[in-house]
Amino acid sequence: MDEAPGxxxxxxxxxxxxxxxxWVSGTEVPDEMATGEGAQEMALQESGYRFREQLGAVVxxxxxxxxxxxxxxRMIINxxxxxxxxxxxxxxxxxxxxxxxxxxxxxxxxxxxxxxKTAETLTFMQGPTNVTRMDYLAPLHNELxxxxxxxKLLGVEVPPRAAAIRVLMTxxxxxxxxxxxxxxxxxxxxxxxxxxxxxxERELILxxxxxxxxxxxxxxxxxxxxxxxxxxxxxxxxxxxxxxxxPARLGQYDxxxxxxxxxxxxxxxxxxxxxxECRAYGITGPILRGTGVEWDLRKVFPYSGIDQYEFDxxxxxxxDVYDRYRVRVEEIIQSLRIVEQAxxxxxxxxxxxxxxxxxxxxxxxxxxxxxxxxHHFKIFTEGFRPPPGEAYTAVESPRGELGxxxxxxxGGKPWRCHIRAPSFYNLQALPVMLAESMVADTIAxxxxxxxxxxxxxx
Amino acid sequence: MARRSTPGNxxxxxxxxxxxxxxxxxxxxxxxxxxxxxxxxxxxGTAHNDLARFGMEVFRASPRQADLMIVAGRxxxxxxxxxxxxxxxxxxxxxxxxxxxxxxxxxxxNNYALVQGVDQVVxxxxxxxxxxxxxQSLMHGILTLQRQIMTGQKVSG
Amino acid sequence: MSEVTTDHAxxxxxxxxxxxxxxxxxxxxxxxxxxxxxxxxxxRAQLSDLAAACRDAGFEVCVDVTAVDWYRSRRPRFEVxxxxxxxxxxxxxxxxxxxxxDDPTVPSLYPVYPGVNFPExxxxxxxxxxxxxxxxxxxxLMPDDWEGHPLRKDFSVGSVPVRFKxxxxxx
Numbered sequence: 150m151d152e153a154p155g156x157x158x159x160x161x162x163x164x165x166x167x168x169x170x171x172w173v174s175g176t177e178v179p180d181e182m183a184t185g186e187g188a189q190e191m192a193l194q195e196s197g198y199r200f201r202e203q204l205g206a207v208v209x210x211x212x213x214x215x216x217x218x219x220x221x222x223r224m225i226i227n228x229x230x231x232x233x234x235x236x237x238x239x240x241x242x243x244x245x246x247x248x249x250x251x252x253x254x255x256x257x258x259x260x261x262x263x264x265x266k267t268a269e270t271l272t273f274m275q276g277p278t279n280v281t282r283m284d285y286l287a288p289l290h291n292e293l294x295x296x297x298x299x300x301k302l303l304g305v306e307v308p309p310r311a312a313a314i315r316v317l318m319t320x321x322x323x324x325x326x327x328x329x330x331x332x333x334x335x336x337x338x339x340x341x342x343x344x345x346x347x348x349x350e351r352e353l354i355l356x357x358x359x360x361x362x363x364x365x366x367x368x369x370x371x372x373x374x375x376x377x378x379x380x381x382x383x384x385x386x387x388x389x390x391x392x393x394x395x396p397a398r399l400g401q402y403d404x405x406x407x408x409x410x411x412x413x414x415x416x417x418x419x420x421x422x423x424x425x426e427c428r429a430y431g432i433t434g435p436i437l438r439g440t441g442v443e444w445d446l447r448k449v450f451p452y453s454g455i456d457q458y459e460f461d462x463x464x465x466x467x468x469d470v471y472d473r474y475r476v477r478v479e480e481i482i483q484s485l486r487i488v489e490q491a492x493x494x495x496x497x498x499x500x501x502x503x504x505x506x507x508x509x510x511x512x513x514x515x516x517x518x519x520x521x522x523x524h525h526f527k528i529f530t531e532g533f534r535p536p537p538g539e540a541y542t543a544v545e546s547p548r549g550e551l552g553x554x555x556x557x558x559x560g561g562k563p564w565r566c567h568i569r570a571p572s573f574y575n576l577q578a579l580p581v582m583l584a585e586s587m588v589a590d591t592i593a594x595x596x597x598x599x600x601x602x603x604x605x606x607x
Numbered sequence: 608m609a610r611r612s613t614p615g616n617x618x619x620x621x622x623x624x625x626x627x628x629x630x631x632x633x634x635x636x637x638x639x640x641x642x643x644x645x646x647x648x649x650x651x652g653t654a655h656n657d658l659a660r661f662g663m664e665v666f667r668a669s670p671r672q673a674d675l676m677i678v679a680g681r682x683x684x685x686x687x688x689x690x691x692x693x694x695x696x697x698x699x700x701x702x703x704x705x706x707x708x709x710x711x712x713x714x715x716x717n718n719y720a721l722v723q724g725v726d727q728v729v730x731x732x733x734x735x736x737x738x739x740x741x742x743q744s745l746m747h748g749i750l751t752l753q754r755q756i757m758t759g760q761k762v763s764g
Numbered sequence: 765m766s767e768v769t770t771d772h773a774x775x776x777x778x779x780x781x782x783x784x785x786x787x788x789x790x791x792x793x794x795x796x797x798x799x800x801x802x803x804x805x806x807x808r809a810q811l812s813d814l815a816a817a818c819r820d821a822g823f824e825v826c827v828d829v830t831a832v833d834w835y836r837s838r839r840p841r842f843e844v845x846x847x848x849x850x851x852x853x854x855x856x857x858x859x860x861x862x863x864x865x866d867d868p869t870v871p872s873l874y875p876v877y878p879g880v881n882f883p884e885x886x887x888x889x890x891x892x893x894x895x896x897x898x899x900x901x902x903x904x905l906m907p908d909d910w911e912g913h914p915l916r917k918d919f920s921v922g923s924v925p926v927r928f929k930x931x932x933x934x935x
Contacts, residue, residue: 230686231639231693232668238641238686257882258905259686260642263720263922265890266914270921278715285643285739329646332653348653355650366643366739428824428851431879442851449854541847541858543827554845556832569828569847577882603642606683606905685907712926719914719922720906 222246228591230259236333236595237602241579245588253583253591255576260606268566272532273299276566278369280553283568284604285366286329289315289322290546291568292371294553297452297542299373302535302557305507309496311375312453317388317491318361318370319453319544320484324395325354326547327477327484331402334474334596338415342405350398357387374508375501388492392485399481406474416471420582420594423468430581431574434549435476436598440468446545458487470597477599480547507533532561548572548599572604630674630700631753633662637673639693641680644707644739648679651742663749670696675752676729677745681709682722694729702756704748705731708738782853786817801858808844808861812871812897815846815859819876823848823857826877829884831863831891835917841865842893846873863893872898890915 229240238259244252268279280295281288293315300307307315328347335343355365360381362368370377406412422432424440437444445462447455463479465472501508509528510521537559543552552569575598582594640648652658652666667673670693682690694703705725708714711734713723722728732755735748755762779787779797787795793814794805806814815826828847835841842863849856863870872895873880884895885904892913894901903910912919 230689231670237645238689258903258907259683259689260681261683261685261720261905262642262681262716263718263914264716266720266921267716267718282643282715285646345654348650349655352650352655364738365741366646429878431826431828431877444851450856541828541856550827552828552847554828554830554847558837565832567828567830567845569830573882573886574879577879684910685905713924717921717923717926719919723924 223251230256236600239576239595239600239602239605241591241595243583243588243591248587248589250583250586250588250591253580255579257573257576257602257605260602262603262607264607265566265568268563270562272561273373273535273563274528274532276563277372278367280566280568281367281369282603283570283607284546284548284551284572284601286326286601287322287546287548287551288367289319289371290544290551292369293319293453294542294544294546294551294568295555295566296371296373297544298540298553298555299535301540301542302538302555303373303507303533305374305502305504307375307453307502308499309454310498311500311502313491313495314376314380314500315371315453316455316458317380317488317495318358318376320487320491321354321357321391323484323547324481324488325351325358327481328354330477330547330596330599331474334470334593334599335406337592337596338412340405340409340412343402346398346401346405350395353391353394357384357391360384360387372501372508374504375499379500380495385492388488392489392492395481395485399478402478413471415590415593416474416597417469418467419470419586419590420597421467421469422578422582426581427468427578430577432549432578434545434547434571434575435473435480436468436575436578437549438463439465439472439476441466446543446550450543452542452544455487458490460484460486470593473597534559534561543569546571548601548604549575568607570604570607572598572600572602573607576600576605627757627759631756633665634675634702634749634753635665635667635673636663636675636677637670637693637697638666638668639676639678639690641678641682641686642709644679644710647739647742648677648706648745651745656742656746658746658749661746661749661753670694671698673697674700675702675704677704677706678710678725678729678731679706679739681707681714681716682725682728683720684722687722687728690725691728702732702752703729704733704735704745704752706735706745706748707740708736711736714738780855782822782850782855783857786814786821789817790814802855803858803860805860805862808863808870811844811846811859811861812873812876815848815873815876818848818857818859821850822853823850823855825849825851826873826879827856829873829880829887831887831893831915833891833915833917839864842868842891844870844887844893868893869896870894871896874898889913892916 224245226243226245227240228243230238240256240259242254242256243250264279264283268276271279276295277292280291283291328351332344332347358368359365362370422436422440424442427437427440441464443462443464448462460483463476463483465476505524509525514521515525535557537557539556541552541554543550549571550569551571554567554569555563556565558564578598579594583591650656652664658664674697676694676697705711709716709721710725713721717723725731733748733752735744737744751762783797783802790806790810796803826846827849830845832843832845833841834843840862842865844861844863846859847856848859861870870893872884874884874897882904884898885900885902887893888895888901889903889905890913906914
């Protein structure tokens with residue numbers, strides 16, 4: 150660009166066309182200018198009016214006229230994969246025109262762990278260990294989907310207590326997941342307090358999870374045939390504590406966000422998607438409900454006896470970031486209702502199916518019964534062999550429909566284990582939501598999708 | 608802290624010691640959250656566990672402002688070049704904590720997609736075990752790293 | 765595959781009214797309509813037409829596209845599995861289509877369901893099945909220069925031998 154002509158503007162130019170022609174004549178570099186750096190300033194303009202405007206000689210309102218912007222005013226920028234607000238390792242290629250996003254392409258795979266391949270090397274008993282690490286904010290839902298699929302292959306029914314424990318744990322998990330979604334959504338838009346609040350309450354639930362399952366995350370608690378262990382002593386007290394604390398804290402969130410003008414202007418009308426687009430792109434969960442569609446797998450295709458619990462399906466109306474935020478808050482309230490009912494009616498009985506080919510015998514039986522010892526040994530070395538067949542089961546995870554497609558060839562390991570990951574599909578909404586919006590809204594929109602990259606890439 | 612103090616409230620020390628002290632007491636981690644461990648890393652920084660007590664709460668989005676990289680999660684083959692680039696962008700002196708089983712060894716995912724241990728890509732100063740390590744484990748790892756920098760010797764556990 | 769005619773025709777009792785028009789239109793497809801699950805195995809050339817018919821019959825969401833590699837245990841080797849969902853009728857339909865190993869191509873469902881953009885790319889990436897008519901048939905999860913398709917059964921898991929300290933055994 151060294152040889153670019155100097156810009157000399159003389160005031161006595163009469164008409165625009167004359168002016169441009171004079172400026173062009175005698176310069177031999179227009180083609181290179183169109184592609185080089187700084188081309189936006191240097192490129193020849195069709196209209197002299199536009200050129201004078203760029204020089205500041207004329208001031209106009211941009212909205213007054215529409216003009217095709219040439220290719221070289223477009224800019225492609227990369228966002229991620231290492232970016233604090235992409236929730237992990239999402240990479241976006243954004244094609245910008247000024248601050249306006251013209252196109253957006255998510256690039257994924259930076260967390261591809263090969264879990265579906267690993268699942269083929271693990272027995273059905275070990276399967277939940279693997280899938281629980283996919284959607285790491287909702288590990289119990291992953292385990293539940295896998296266990297339900299395995300049980301469908303086996304034709305095993307779980308006892309009522311196991312089903313109730315599953316409902317209790319997954320609904321608590323939904324709360325903790327939505328809390329993180331709210332926390333990160335708040336932080337990305339600048340409400341750092343929300344981050345502190347969200348994680349504070351999450352610790353409460355995680356402490357209960359740790360007590361019950363032994364781990365804060367990646368529990369491997371829900372297994373084919375039931376759950377790994379009974380609820381710990383004193384669980385009623387813990388659940389009661391959660392039920393008492395969280396509703397009060399939700400009030401704090403509302404104080405902070407619900408009518409906060411900054412929050413409203415950053416979220417309302419941002420990242421809009423319609424119900425029709427959601428269906429076309431296979432989008433589920435709070436995003437779909439945010440558009441006003443009352444679609445919840447817990448109501449439509451109930452599992453674990455969740456149809457016996459009373460709860461509502463909160464929906465939004467506009468399909469924007471704000472509605473998704475409200476849907477999540479309301480879902481926390483509904484999940485609390487389910488948790489309360491589950492704790493109340495927790496049936497007595499065994500916490501896993503009484504099928505010694507599928508679930509290990511109680512620890513005490515191993516000491517006294519040779520048969521129990523053999524069953525125990527067999528289950529943990531070989532596992533069980535479901536009959537050949539295919540099963541697809543889906544649960545409503547905090548992010549949408551989480552499906553598990555299992556294929557058995559009659560062996561002890563799945564022939565194929567595919568997880569229908571909600572975040573993977575929801576991410577396809579991003580180009581739709583971001584078209585013709587501002588760069589700053591990208592952050593709010595990604596956060597409202599609540600993608601978990603482990604779920605996307607698996 | 609002071610090697611010798613004189614009556615006029617003057618503290619003397621070696622430059623080396625003072626530099627190391629400054630390095631340990633205000634370490635700024637780069638946010639390199641990858642997977643499950645990233646959530647626990649966030650939990651370490653927020654209300655309940657409060658990493659600010661150790662002068663490390665300032666998670667930097669830009670690697671150029673950070674001197675500690677906490678590799679929190681599994682590193683895929685596709686991510687490894689990015690990881691190395693981020694590491695190269697960090698100014699010296701810099702340290703790396705490998706958080707969790709996957710980052711340290713590949714964990715339970717011994718397969719085609721994952722780098723079996725982040726130490727194949729960047730030099731690691733401290734390994735934090737766990738799947739994922741709880742906030743306390745991570746804090747223990749960080750404090751051990753601080754001790755290691757302070758003494759200049761390898762410290763274990 | 766394509767020669768199958770009457771022996772797999774719809775059951776004697778009439779299928780559910782929601783799916784009946786599609787069953788009538790594709791009598792040569794192998795339908796399994798039970799109370800709990802609706803399955804259909806279709807010739808791959810008809811996959812796209814069947815999906816369009818299903819969409820018009822009310823299956824407006826394509827929930828999932830994936831594949832199974834049967835390797836040596838079945839012919840054709842691959843099977844593409846499409847899960848469809850109807851919001852209005854609250855029904856699921858699973859469509860499968862066999863794909864031979866020597867010509868792993870399937871017509872893309874992208875014109876019918878734009879939501880299959882990512883999953884079809886994933887199947888291409890992990891199984892090497894090409895979807896014809898897809899606008900961007902590139903790798904999605906693995907790096908662009910990766911060789912092979914990891915979820916095929918003849919692609920090894922790729923595990924690295926591990927040796928623990930103080931041990932001579934390699935596991």
